[in-house]
Amino acid sequence: MTSRLQKQVYYGRPYGGVGFLWANALCSRINIGAKAVSGRCVSIELELDSCVKISLIIFYFPCYSSSVTYSVDTAECMSFIEEVIGNGQPAVIF
Numbered sequence: 001m002t003s004r005l006q007k008q009v010y011y012g013r014p015y016g017g018v019g020f021l022w023a024n025a026l027c028s029r030i031n032i033g034a035k036a037v038s039g040r041c042v043s044i045e046l047e048l049d050s051c052v053k054i055s056l057i058i059f060y061f062p063c064y065s066s067s068v069t070y071s072v073d074t075a076e077c078m079s080f081i082e083e084v085i086g087n088g089q090p091a092v093i094f
Contacts, residue, residue: 018042018058033057034084040073041080045089055091057084 017039022030026046033043033055041059048054059081062073085091 018060020044020056020058034080036076036080038073038076041077043080043084053089055084055089056094057081057091058094 019042029047031045031047033045035042040061041057043055043057046054046056057080059077061077062070064070081093085093
């Protein structure tokens, strides 16, 4: 896979994943949260001006199929989201 990626940009699974981009000015307000082993889910914590912290969660659900793999991947995403929002902190899910 490394040699393939050196030749051109590939996107989509298994080449892709999820991530956040932010301006350098926000670096002091952002803490890296959790990430799923599969690379489908990531969270960060953003501190607002009012000192309130908010969780930002981004995820990539699998394409629908009737396979067991689809069920497992979907359950992993849902449990990740539930774990991050379980502390009662405000959250935004993308």
